[in-house]
Amino acid sequence: MAKAAKTSVEETPPEEGVRRWGMVIDLDRCTGCQACVVACHAENNVPVVGEEESARGRSMHWIRVERYWEGEYPNVKARFMPLLCQQCTQAPCEPVCPVFATYHTPEGLNAQVYNRCIGVRYCANNCPYKVRTFNWFRPQFPEPLDQQLNPDVTTRSRGIIEKCTFCVQRIRRVELDAGAEGRDVHDGEIQPACAQSCPSSALVFGDLNDPDSRVSQLARSRRAFRLLDFLGTDPAVIYLKGGETNV
Numbered sequence: 001m002a003k004a005a006k007t008s009v010e011e012t013p014p015e016e017g018v019r020r021w022g023m024v025i026d027l028d029r030c031t032g033c034q035a036c037v038v039a040c041h042a043e044n045n046v047p048v049v050g051e052e053e054s055a056r057g058r059s060m061h062w063i064r065v066e067r068y069w070e071g072e073y074p075n076v077k078a079r080f081m082p083l084l085c086q087q088c089t090q091a092p093c094e095p096v097c098p099v100f101a102t103y104h105t106p107e108g109l110n111a112q113v114y115n116r117c118i119g120v121r122y123c124a125n126n127c128p129y130k131v132r133t134f135n136w137f138r139p140q141f142p143e144p145l146d147q148q149l150n151p152d153v154t155t156r157s158r159g160i161i162e163k164c165t166f167c168v169q170r171i172r173r174v175e176l177d178a179g180a181e182g183r184d185v186h187d188g189e190i191q192p193a194c195a196q197s198c199p200s201s202a203l204v205f206g207d208l209n210d211p212d213s214r215v216s217q218l219a220r221s222r223r224a225f226r227l228l229d230f231l232g233t234d235p236a237v238i239y240l241k242g243g244e245t246n247v
């Protein structure tokens with residue numbers, strides 16, 4: 001694999017020959033339609049908690065769309081920012097877990113071992129992006145809703161923290177298929193559910209360590225920025241600033 005080119009944002013130097021999965025989110029393209037949220041629920045067996053629990057701050061979306069208003073009335077514009085686990089290289093959630101339920105994979109994913117989690121929620125409290133959700137109740141999928149469950153993904157019980165994995169089950173499937181066929185994973189071959197469902201292609205997933213991948217090219221845009229970058233979390237999610245000419 002060729003050496004990765006530098007992006008316009010500060011990042012951990014790439015390891016030669018190792019993938020670093022990442023995502024670029026173009027805020028100019030996001031219309032706030034929430035198709036990504038629905039797709040994530042369907043793909044990852046994420047329960048719908050309902051209005052009452054949401055009002056108590058117990059919603060369980062692995063990706064949510066934050067809404068901002070720009071300008072002063074009457075010249076006000078709505079802006080949208082999809083927010084999911086930033087898969088930080090220096091993840092604040094990892095060192096505070098007393099049972100090592102959350103850890104870093106060699107490919108840069110911030111993984112969560114569900115059957116190791118004891119639900120103390122230190123990780124969620126230490127996450128500056130607030131993208132870890134807690135299962136307050138045992139999720140119910142009464143018939144025929146159980147038919148919609150994705151067999152590639154565990155259905156989690158109550159009392160654990162769960163979160164976005166960049167659809168790791170899809171990543172593994174493509175990696176295994178490519179390995180069996182004796183070839184590399186092609187750029188764009190892996191699509192997390194959110195990226196696949198986005199009608200405006202605002203979400204682009206790929207290998208940040210491959211300088212030729214689309215995600216790397218977009219990360220080098222002068223519009224690129226990372227959320228709360230000053231905290232030094234080194235996220236693998238890179239946003240492209242909205243309201244500017246596409247560069």
Ligand code: SF4
Pocket residue numbers: 029030031032033034035036037065080082197198199200201202203
């Ligand atoms: S599906 Fe795409 S356009 Fe719709 S909210 Fe998600 S990122 Fe934005």
